[in-house]
Amino acid sequence: MKIAIVGTGYVGLVTGTCFAEIGVDVTCVDVDQKKIENLKNGIIPIYEPGLEEMVVRNVKENRLSFTTSLESCLDDVEVIFSAVGTPPDEDGSADLRYVLEVARTIGKNMNKYVLVVTKSTVPVGTAKKVRDAIQAELDKRGVQIEFDVASNPEFLKEGNAISDFMSPDRVVVGVESQRAQDVMTKLYKPFLLNNFRVIFMDIPSAEMTKYAANSMLATRISFMNDIANLCELVGANVNMVRSGIGSDTRIGRKFLYPGCGYGGSCFPKDIKALIKTAEQHGYSMRVLKAVEEVNELQKSILFNKLNNYFKGELEGKTIALWGLAFKPETDDMREAPSLVLIDLLLKAGCKVRVYDPAAMEETRRRIGDSVYYAQDMYDALLDADAMLLVTEWKQFRLPTWGVILKTMRTPVVIDGRNIYDKNDLEALGIAYYCIGK
Numbered sequence: 001m002k003i004a005i006v007g008t009g010y011v012g013l014v015t016g017t018c019f020a021e022i023g024v025d026v027t028c029v030d031v032d033q034k035k036i037e038n039l040k041n042g043i044i045p046i047y048e049p050g051l052e053e054m055v056v057r058n059v060k061e062n063r064l065s066f067t068t069s070l071e072s073c074l075d076d077v078e079v080i081f082s083a084v085g086t087p088p089d090e091d092g093s094a095d096l097r098y099v100l101e102v103a104r105t106i107g108k109n110m111n112k113y114v115l116v117v118t119k120s121t122v123p124v125g126t127a128k129k130v131r132d133a134i135q136a137e138l139d140k141r142g143v144q145i146e147f148d149v150a151s152n153p154e155f156l157k158e159g160n161a162i163s164d165f166m167s168p169d170r171v172v173v174g175v176e177s178q179r180a181q182d183v184m185t186k187l188y189k190p191f192l193l194n195n196f197r198v199i200f201m202d203i204p205s206a207e208m209t210k211y212a213a214n215s216m217l218a219t220r221i222s223f224m225n226d227i228a229n230l231c232e233l234v235g236a237n238v239n240m241v242r243s244g245i246g247s248d249t250r251i252g253r254k255f256l257y258p259g260c261g262y263g264g265s266c267f268p269k270d271i272k273a274l275i276k277t278a279e280q281h282g283y284s285m286r287v288l289k290a291v292e293e294v295n296e297l298q299k300s301i302l303f304n305k306l307n308n309y310f311k312g313e314l315e316g317k318t319i320a321l322w323g324l325a326f327k328p329e330t331d332d333m334r335e336a337p338s339l340v341l342i343d344l345l346l347k348a349g350c351k352v353r354v355y356d357p358a359a360m361e362e363t364r365r366r367i368g369d370s371v372y373y374a375q376d377m378y379d380a381l382l383d384a385d386a387m388l389l390v391t392e393w394k395q396f397r398l399p400t401w402g403v404i405l406k407t408m409r410t411p412v413v414i415d416g417r418n419i420y421d422k423n424d425l426e427a428l429g430i431a432y433y434c435i436g437k
């Protein structure tokens with residue numbers, strides 16, 4: 001089977017590589033010449049555990065190739081996955097420019113049946129726009145060629161994308177013809193041999209499922225952040241509350257960890273887009289608006305704790321940040337809480353020293369040299385008045401406290417992910433603050 005994937009961003013590259021891994025002949029397409037050249041040489045544009053080796057291996061075994069020309073592969077492929085970006089517009093709604101550009105290119109150049117599958121997260125109704133755009137081009141050419149559209153939202157988590165793709169909880173596919181359903185069954189069957197969990201549905205429902213899933217997860221996080229903040233005020237411990245409620249199977253244990261706010265490319269963008277879609281239909285998503293508000297406030301929680309500790313006197317203090325990426329195992333800085341934090345610290349007159357195992361370059365690209373980029377996690381602590389733990393990378397979990405005590409000016413740790421034990425740190429003479437306890 002031959003397929004093309006358009007867009008070699010996060011979703012496109014993982015999707016293409018994983019399909020190649022199970023034996024499909026995959027062509028990945030991108031307009032960015034430099035990116036394609038790099039990919040041909042095994043240089044991948046993102047940090048994702050295991051992806052680089054998989055790309056290199058599949059290229060070597062001739063199942064994965066890269067091109068800038070979608071036109072040139074249309075005659076060979078049966079399915080085209082569109083995984084191009086849908087950046088938020090100024091008003092928060094998803095910008096469909098790239099999605100529709102792909103559709104027009106297909107309509108202009110196709111000569112035989114294709115199934116066009118949208119993988120990008122797109123508002124309800126987009127598949128219809130894609131279908132109309134392809135048909136309009138066919139009409140201009142005065143030809144009649146059969147095609148289908150489908151919606152196949154992805155649920156990959158950055159840092160865990162390969163195993164999420166290779167053994168998914170479920171695959172959601174919106175289709176409107178039996179032929180499309182058969183093709184998608186053939187493609188996904190190998191991933192789910194023993195336990196086939198492809199859920200077929202109509203296209204608008206598939207489109208909506210992605211937004212609803214991300215909204216639900218973000219709601220759980222904001223809900224727990226609210227509970228954590230209240231726990232502090234009433235003298236409760238959010239860790240206990242979390243295990244207490246998580247053991248109710250109706251609630252479940254996952255995605256109940258309070259912290260310094262969710263970030264990343266999906267939650268913030270998708271929630272804004274869903275609020276916008278509802279507005280366009282004259283409806284207000286009240287819960288989601290509150291979810292957003294809680295999250296914005298939560299991003300400054302570490303700063304507020306620090307400010308309280310130093311009684312508002314932060315001018316001239318040196319503050320170390322451990323972790324910059326919006327979560328571990330990624331170099332993604334989109335909507336990362338660390339950016340809000342750095343901004344607040346600089347405005348308060350602090351010197352900021354940062355360390356992240358993967359996201360240093362990406363941070364420098366965004367904020368330049370306004371902070372000191374440390375050589376390693378301990379270098380970040382040199383003469384620091386406090387350390388803020390922002391991202392729970394594994395290497396931060398069991399540091400050598402003796403070195404830390406010698407390196408910092410004053411031993412103050414504010415733990416935005418609740419990874420340390422208060423009693424342990426206080427026994428060492430470290431002032432320790434965390435979330436919700």
Ligand code: UDX
Pocket residue numbers: 154155156157158159214217221254255256257258259260261262263264265266267326327
């Ligand atoms: C998310 C969805 O999980 C995925 O299904 C969808 O396809 C894309 O969006 P991702 O953004 O990669 O994936 O990361 P995820 O692991 O879901 O974390 C999102 C944010 O929530 C991170 O900032 C993380 O730190 C935060 N988070 C997560 C919490 O604060 N508490 C939790 O309990 C879980």
